[in-house]
Amino acid sequence: MxxxxxxxxxxxxxxxxxxxxxxxxxxxxxxxxxxxxxxxxxxxxxxxxxxxxxxxxxxxxxxxxxxxxxxxxxxxxxxxxxxxxxxxxxxxxxxxxxxxxxxxxxxxxxxxxxxxxxxxxxxxxxxxxxxxxxxxxxxxxxxxxxxxxxxxxxxxxxxxxxxxxxxxxxxxxxxxxxxxxxxxxxxxxxxxxxxxxxxxxxxxxxxxxxxxxxxxxxxxxxxxxxxxHRLARIKAIRELLRTGTQRINDMVPSLYPDIQPTLRTAAGLSTLASLEHLQRLGEVTALEDTGRGVLFSYTG
Ligand SMILES: [Zn+2]
The missing domain is CATH 3.60.15.10 (Ribonuclease Z/Hydroxyacylglutathione hydrolase-like)
Known part of the structure; x- marks a missing residue:
């Protein structure tokens, strides 16, 4: 990073x-x-x-x-x-x-x-x-x-x-x-x-x-x-999606390994903001919510 x-x-x-x-x-x-x-x-x-x-x-x-x-x-x-x-x-x-x-x-x-x-x-x-x-x-x-x-x-x-x-x-x-x-x-x-x-x-x-x-x-x-810093974070999210990590909750621990518990929700929301950015670029599609969070898929 x-x-x-x-x-x-x-x-x-x-x-x-x-x-x-x-x-x-x-x-x-x-x-x-x-x-x-x-x-x-x-x-x-x-x-x-x-x-x-x-x-x-x-x-x-x-x-x-x-x-x-x-x-x-x-x-x-x-x-x-x-x-x-x-x-x-x-x-x-x-x-x-x-x-x-x-x-x-x-x-x-x-x-x-x-x-x-x-x-x-x-x-x-x-x-x-x-x-x-x-x-x-x-x-x-x-x-x-x-x-x-x-x-x-x-x-x-x-x-x-x-x-x-x-x-x-x-x-x-x-x-x-x-x-x-x-x-x-x-x-x-x-x-x-x-x-x-x-x-x-x-x-x-x-x-x-x-x-x-x-x-x-x-x-x-x-x-x-x-x-x-933001572009590196977005790149890391791309890599996670490419290797099959599709939910925000599963991404946050590897994106923010040392985060304070009080900031975990904000980190998840910032990850969502990056995923939305990738959606606007046409690289990511949001799939249905399976009950444990929306699945995002990398479409390049
Ligand atoms: Zn403010």
Missing amino acids: ADIPFLHTHDFQYGVIEPVSEGVRRLTARNPGPFTFHGTGTYIVGEGEVAVIDPGPDDPGHVQALLDGLAKETISHIIVTHCHQDHSPAARPLQAATGAKTYGFGPHGHPGGDQAVHMEEGIDLAFSPDISVTDGDSISGRNWELCCVHTPGHTSNHMCFSWEQHDLLFSGDHVMGWSTTVIIPPDGNMTDYLTSLEKLRKRSDACLWPTHGPPVTDPALYILALIE
Whole structure:
């Protein structure tokens, strides 16, 4: 399996709004976990009149810390990368307290029957932005302007935001330095994810600021490693199918030999996302469900 140069050193403090880059501050929520690393990093862009990116989970303490820390400033915009439970729910209390409008690509793309609803990184179905933005749109406030970069894959409504003036991009859960992202069908889509990785790789941002964990300071090389890792995983799935392994549950132990039990469901769903990608390429057919899971067959 291709090596990804993960970054596991993350300097931060809970409960404190910390300056992390010119014009950018961050407050980390106390929601550490297998999908969130040390917690959600809520970014504050600008000074005096600011935008908040990914306000975070439904945690009154986090929202209060944000309001207290910005008591002498105005929150003029609330921007959301995607509507997972660790990103968007705090938009509601924050909007109630500030009156700021919310911005995002749109509500969740698959409101019914999504397995992610039952997982820790669940969906915030209630979130719908006041202002829907699409690829290439810009959002601006006093002394800052962000450009919207649509990056479907982790979710269909995932949006990154670049601040060209500072040569940086807020990458949400699309590209994170500490971990790969989970792709959970039907809303998560491996084909779109690979295309969205290529899209960021071709850009020239000097630094990525993910919502979880440390910044990625060598984006082009790092993203290439992410792409190679996924392609290696897809190749391994092809090999398993060729040698007669047809069920996801039988694939996961050999694809992820050292996985933590808490991440096994996510691994199975990511495998499904890769199988769906191979179906789109015309290489795989899903056969009937025999009661122990769908049988996939390799048709080349
Ligand atoms: Zn997410």
